[in-house]
Amino acid sequence: MEMKKLVLSFSLCLVLISSVVESFEYHEKELETEEGLQGMYDRWRAHHKVTEKSPERFNVFKYNTEYVHNANKMNRQYKLELNAYAGMTHHEFSQTYGSSKIGHYTALSGLRKLRWAGGYQPGAGYSYQNATDIPKSIDWREKNAVTPVKNQGACGSCWAFSAVAAVESINAIRTGQLVRLSEQQLMDCDTSNGACNGGFMCSAFNFIRDHGGLATEESYPYKGEKQTCDKAKFGHHSVTLDGNEYLPLKDEEALLKSVAHQPVAVTVDAVSSMDMMFYKEGVFNGPCGVQMVHGVLAVGYGETPEGLKYWIIKNSWGDHWGEKGYMRLQRGVNLPEGACGINCEPNLPLKSPETRNIEL
Secondary structure, X not given: OHHHHXXXXXXXXXXXXXXXXXXXXXXXXXXXXXXXXXXXXXXXXXXXOOOOOOHHHHHHHHHHHHHHHHHXXXXXXXXXXXXXXOXXXXXHXXXXXXXXXXXXXXXXXXXXXXXXHOOOOOOOOOOOOOOOOOOOOEEHHHHOOOOOOOEOOOOEOHHHHHHHHHHHHHHHHHHOOOOOEOHHHHHHHOOOOOOOEOOOHHHHHXXXXXXXXXXXXXXXXXXXXXXXXXXXXXXXXXXXXXXXXXXXXXXXXXXXXXXXXXXXXXXXXXXXXOXXXXXXXXXXXXXXXXXXXXXXXXXXXXXXXXXXXXXXXXXXXXXXXXXXXXXXXXXXXXXXXXXXXXXXXXXXXEOOOXXXXXXX
């Protein structure tokens, strides 16, 4: 219990961080002495507006500094940085930001069994199976179909942010209206999921379909914790859905064809290594597993001038993380699960152009 309180206390200091335009920089000479590290720690706290200060947090900062500094000496396609999470242990970070138990909720729902029994095995039909002329690259941000990066704060609600981001995008594609929608409504009202204790995106899509749509963020703003469901908001100022679709398991071609037509809700393993915690820029091809723990949105794909293929991933850790809240994750790796398990559980909301929204 004390550890949980400590993690929440530190995490809440970060919730209010909205944007840090410049990365935190340091000189290698600062690493040579305890005094230099102490001064560096104070500068980092001021830069990221972190109020907590203690000998224990200083120890954590030193540990993370050594990790980031040594990692950046390697000749890799991506770089790390001492971002706003450099005062947290990897365990604390994983429990607070990266562990939304998506695999747990998938198992409880019987989804995998249903997929196999119902014909959702790899190679089964899906909406974009017969799509041709797939572009070499696409970025839905450039097509005004992606809302600005949000911040889930100290709450395991990435499932809601992934689902909402996918709905925002398909609504923009179908209607031409890019509207920020409510994660909080899912947190409060979708009892099939666990609010800050995790959840799964396909359940959220079904909830939206069955409850008169999803309210706007303006009418039902995010609080970062579960509150009483405001049922009066059902069916008012809402974006509606026809349902959702599960893409074939571990099928990168299916994911590629689908992302070519709309952003797709996916899961990635954000907790197996510290690299994703401190990711700054570049194409991430570092160590990670395939645990289904963190929901994000695939908003596009592309290729570097050197020929390295990647997915464009929208995260929900604020725009102070990564490439202004985004990550480029290597595509085309020799694993059926894909890099960090991105091919394991892709699903997408369905909305036809004829499906009308309510009061929008």
